[in-house]
Amino acid sequence: MEQIKITGLSFSYPNTNGTGLSDMNLSVQKGDFILLFGRSGCGKSTFLKQLKPVIAPFGKRKGSIEFCGRDITSLSHREQSTAIGFVSQNPDNQIVTDKVWHELAFGLESLGCDSKTIRLRVAEMASFFGIQDWFYKPVTELSGGQRQILNLASVMVMQPQVLLLDEPTSQLDPIATANFVQMLRKINEELDVTILISEHHLEEVLPVCSRVLFMDGGRLVLDTKPREIGREMNRINSDMAAALPDCVKIFTAFCSGESPVNVKEAKQWLEATVRPQAEPETKPEQKQPLPDGAPAVTLSDVWFRYDKKERDIVKGVSLQIRQGTVYSIVGGNGVGKSTLLSLIGGVYAPYRGKVKLFGQDLFKIKPEERYRDLFGYLPQEPQNLFRRKTVRLDLEELAARISPDRESAEAQIKNVSEFFHLEPLLARHPFDLSGGEQQCAAMAKVMLTNPRILLLDEPTKGIDSVFKQKLSQWLKALKAQGKTIVLVSHDLDFCADCSDVCALMFNGEIIAENTVRQFFTGNRFYTTPLNRIVRDIFPNCLTYEEVIPLCRENLIRG
Amino acid sequence: MWAVTGMFQKNSPDAFSSYHPVILFLYFCVVLFFTMFFLHPVLLAISFCSVFLYSVQLNGRKAIRFNIFCMLPVTVIVSLINPLFSHAGVTILFYLNENPVTLESIAFGIVSGGAFITVIIAFSCFNKILTSDKLMYLFGRLIPVLSLMFSMTLRFVPRYKAQIKKIANAQLCIGMDASHGNLLQRVKNGIQILSILITWALENAIETADSMKARGFGLKGRTSFSVFSWKRRDKTLLATEAALLFALLLGLGLGKFESVYFPAIRIAWPEGKSAAFYLAYALFCLLPIIVNRRENIVWNKLKSPD
Numbered sequence A: 001m002e003q004i005k006i007t008g009l010s011f012s013y014p015n016t017n018g019t020g021l022s023d024m025n026l027s028v029q030k031g032d033f034i035l036l037f038g039r040s041g042c043g044k045s046t047f048l049k050q051l052k053p054v055i056a057p058f059g060k061r062k063g064s065i066e067f068c069g070r071d072i073t074s075l076s077h078r079e080q081s082t083a084i085g086f087v088s089q090n091p092d093n094q095i096v097t098d099k100v101w102h103e104l105a106f107g108l109e110s111l112g113c114d115s116k117t118i119r120l121r122v123a124e125m126a127s128f129f130g131i132q133d134w135f136y137k138p139v140t141e142l143s144g145g146q147r148q149i150l151n152l153a154s155v156m157v158m159q160p161q162v163l164l165l166d167e168p169t170s171q172l173d174p175i176a177t178a179n180f181v182q183m184l185r186k187i188n189e190e191l192d193v194t195i196l197i198s199e200h201h202l203e204e205v206l207p208v209c210s211r212v213l214f215m216d217g218g219r220l221v222l223d224t225k226p227r228e229i230g231r232e233m234n235r236i237n238s239d240m241a242a243a244l245p246d247c248v249k250i251f252t253a254f255c256s257g258e259s260p261v262n263v264k265e266a267k268q269w270l271e272a273t274v275r276p277q278a279e280p281e282t283k284p285e286q287k288q289p290l291p292d293g294a295p296a297v298t299l300s301d302v303w304f305r306y307d308k309k310e311r312d313i314v315k316g317v318s319l320q321i322r323q324g325t326v327y328s329i330v331g332g333n334g335v336g337k338s339t340l341l342s343l344i345g346g347v348y349a350p351y352r353g354k355v356k357l358f359g360q361d362l363f364k365i366k367p368e369e370r371y372r373d374l375f376g377y378l379p380q381e382p383q384n385l386f387r388r389k390t391v392r393l394d395l396e397e398l399a400a401r402i403s404p405d406r407e408s409a410e411a412q413i414k415n416v417s418e419f420f421h422l423e424p425l426l427a428r429h430p431f432d433l434s435g436g437e438q439q440c441a442a443m444a445k446v447m448l449t450n451p452r453i454l455l456l457d458e459p460t461k462g463i464d465s466v467f468k469q470k471l472s473q474w475l476k477a478l479k480a481q482g483k484t485i486v487l488v489s490h491d492l493d494f495c496a497d498c499s500d501v502c503a504l505m506f507n508g509e510i511i512a513e514n515t516v517r518q519f520f521t522g523n524r525f526y527t528t529p530l531n532r533i534v535r536d537i538f539p540n541c542l543t544y545e546e547v548i549p550l551c552r553e554n555l556i557r558g
Numbered sequence B: 001m002w003a004v005t006g007m008f009q010k011n012s013p014d015a016f017s018s019y020h021p022v023i024l025f026l027y028f029c030v031v032l033f034f035t036m037f038f039l040h041p042v043l044l045a046i047s048f049c050s051v052f053l054y055s056v057q058l059n060g061r062k063a064i065r066f067n068i069f070c071m072l073p074v075t076v077i078v079s080l081i082n083p084l085f086s087h088a089g090v091t092i093l094f095y096l097n098e099n100p101v102t103l104e105s106i107a108f109g110i111v112s113g114g115a116f117i118t119v120i121i122a123f124s125c126f127n128k129i130l131t132s133d134k135l136m137y138l139f140g141r142l143i144p145v146l147s148l149m150f151s152m153t154l155r156f157v158p159r160y161k162a163q164i165k166k167i168a169n170a171q172l173c174i175g176m177d178a179s180h181g182n183l184l185q186r187v188k189n190g191i192q193i194l195s196i197l198i199t200w201a202l203e204n205a206i207e208t209a210d211s212m213k214a215r216g217f218g219l220k221g222r223t224s225f226s227v228f229s230w231k232r233r234d235k236t237l238l239a240t241e242a243a244l245l246f247a248l249l250l251g252l253g254l255g256k257f258e259s260v261y262f263p264a265i266r267i268a269w270p271e272g273k274s275a276a277f278y279l280a281y282a283l284f285c286l287l288p289i290i291v292n293r294r295e296n297i298v299w300n301k302l303k304s305p306d
Helices: A044-050 A077-083 A100-111 A115-129 A144-156 A174-191 A226-236 A239-243 A246-252 A263-273 A337-344 A391-402 A406-419 A435-448 A465-480 A492-498 A516-522 A529-534 A544-554 B002-007 B021-038 B041-059 B061-085 B103-129 B132-142 B144-172 B183-214 B232-253 B272-285 B287-303
Strands: A002-012 A021-029 A033-037 A060-067 A084-087 A162-166 A194-198 A211-216 A219-224 A295-304 A314-322 A326-330 A352-357 A375-378 A453-457 A484-488 A501-506 A509-515 B092-096 B099-102
Touching: A002 A044, A021 A044, A021 A194, A021 A219, A033 A044, A033 A174, A044 A162, A044 A194, A077 A084, A077 A100, A084 A144, A084 B183, A100 A115, A100 A144, A115 A144, A144 A174, A162 A174, A174 A194, A211 A226, A219 A226, A226 A239, A226 A246, A239 A246, A239 A465, A246 A263, A246 A529, A246 A544, A263 A529, A295 A337, A295 A484, A314 A337, A314 A352, A314 A484, A314 A501, A314 A509, A326 A337, A326 A465, A326 A492, A337 A453, A337 A484, A375 A435, A391 A406, A391 A435, A406 A435, A435 A465, A465 A484, A465 A492, A492 A516, A492 A529, A501 A516, A509 A516, A529 A544, B021 B041, B021 B103, B021 B132, B021 B232, B021 B272, B041 B061, B041 B103, B041 B272, B041 B287, B061 B099, B061 B103, B092 B103, B099 B103, B132 B144, B144 B183, B232 B272, B232 B287, B272 B287
Parallel strands: A033 A194, A033 A211, A084 A162, A162 A194, A326 A484, A326 A501, A375 A453, A453 A484
Antiparallel strands: A002 A021, A002 A060, A211 A219, A295 A314, A295 A352, A501 A509, B092 B099
8 A cells, every 4th residue: 555655855044054855756655675775974863853833944835735635744743753753873862751651651741641541652652662660660761772772762653654764773782783774663563653764774774664765955866675775776877886894895796686684585596606715815813913012002900980880881991902903902891991081081080090101101191192182082971072063163172272272273274175075065053064074173173283192982873885995095194194993883794894903892991812813803793794794705704895805806707 | 361460560668658639648648637737735645656667667777876866856956946946824933034934835836746757757658658660650640640640751861861961971082071161161152062962852852752642642532541540459558548538527627626825825635435436546656557567467477377
């Protein structure tokens, strides 16, 4: 049954800032699970919001959207609220009340349901999502992933027929993402709810969706099946093909049929297609020496907790980070990665143990010197760094404080904005930028202080694959300039791509530390998706770029 | 289905507090009313003993220690201060610095000291069993939008607090937080941090507003859901409370609880049939203890079937 019919939809913003939509045609069947992707700013959010007029942005709209045969703008607020659910990016911003039960009841209260109905529907949903244990909790006690599930549940209590999700997992870690996507699959399969979801990371959603749409510059470019997206992306020759999961990419490099969508299928296909490498050049067990050089950061037996009465967050960590290397700290949620980073950054002081930078005790360095020429720290939410109305003013303020005179300040700003391609963004408000652009502006700001050590907390959170590649190139360029970079991330692909040394943190301790290749090839689960696909054939490969030539050499039939 | 029904029952400190909030609220209103406005020695003795017992039931030994070591001295002081400053009354006992000390003001001092301590202990119990969500529910009934506002405030205050910490940390790392530079710079940076917080809050509030609108906020006829419901046992207890309250009001109307201290002491003591009204008050005040006791007996029986 056709549920949504879009004909000739165009949309333009009153100011020219955002990309609009042009001439979109789409027919959505009941029960479809549609994945929408494209670079940030391609109009995904704008499009999704058009399907829910109460929250649609102001602007000029042409063409028509029909919902179950009726023009969507003729739906009353009440009808829209129940029929069409919307979940957006930031889990925290969507939560309105302080208790889980109240949040679940919020929508039904708005509709004016009586207590008995609300009680039943809330109970139903809480059981469906398996969240009855949280019921009386204040929302502050939930993790990011749990909050997003709560948002989903509090939309589902209104029993929508269509669910719109705007990058719902961009702020979540991989485990929470997988959980969330499984919930969506359950909603789609068991309740027959139509789902439209926009995403940057396709790995999780691609295997469960039934259609994939690719958008570019406000246009709908592709509308295809998940198993055909690789081939189609190759056909139109888009650079966004890099965003596809490795299992699709590796397949489409050689074949053009229906591609595998998960690791298992990709592995089976690869084993049938490629001869295993007879002798791996270096065995994974072989311990490679860590890169040497002068130590930039030294931690010796560092212990930390936020309060005397609380538990230890960092437990006796000792490590050495060499100058001119990229050091990645990976690990699950809440194991103390970010805390460790802020200890290196001098935000908190350990209660036992020492942090040394270039052989000098961190807390013996005067604060004025500490945050100039020594290290820069990029927090998880780059927004927190911005102080002024435009990116330029923001950079100028900091440069004025750091540089001796106007000219050198100007030169500094010019330098960083060239390096990070900031020129087109300088006149804009930092809060109006997309996630990736904000990350660039924040990096530029931090680099103004000319740090020798750069600390990055989750630099790839909420940014698309094109920005991710840029970021990785920049880090490599900075490394070449002799900077030391310490980063904390969930993004194993990214870590594998740009770091020299990787460390796994668990429960406040560093469990393993090794050069990046040894680290990932030695792990069975905690490794890049690509390594999981090829590990039995080319055990030493971590990235797509390495695998392709090897596959080419070893193809069973040329 | 077990999990679902269990989900609506919150852990309560005792059996009495697991009853409907209206019952708890009514209990405290009546006890406080009769304690504060009548200053009748017998009523006072009854309410004091009951709330003291109840606070011990709720807080254990800690309550005994607190009541004796903190509340007793306060009561003694309040009782002593009154006759020193108030010289009303007709029965002069002696002169202190040429000021008359009267029997009436000593008596009044003692009962007001007693009332004071009783109210304090009653509020300590009140706090423990009428938690913020129960109060929100009670007042939300009267003004529905207030309960939502209250809940939203409880959501946003901790959130802003956490955010300001994050902003300060981020600013610290570019050397621009409130702990750097001279006084002027510090103040400037401090204000700047607040300004960042406000920008952030406004920016994010748009998404919150969307989330509210998307879930039908602003439609006519909004209701207020609560996790509390009237069970049979709630109705029984409410009926008991109502019956006892009726008896008390009857006694009040008949002047059975009269107590006047100035100019001369005139107190209606419980005699003959009027003792029934005092019994009603005692029963009312002891309700939580009776309810808890009964619950204990039931459980003990269940545990050891003869």
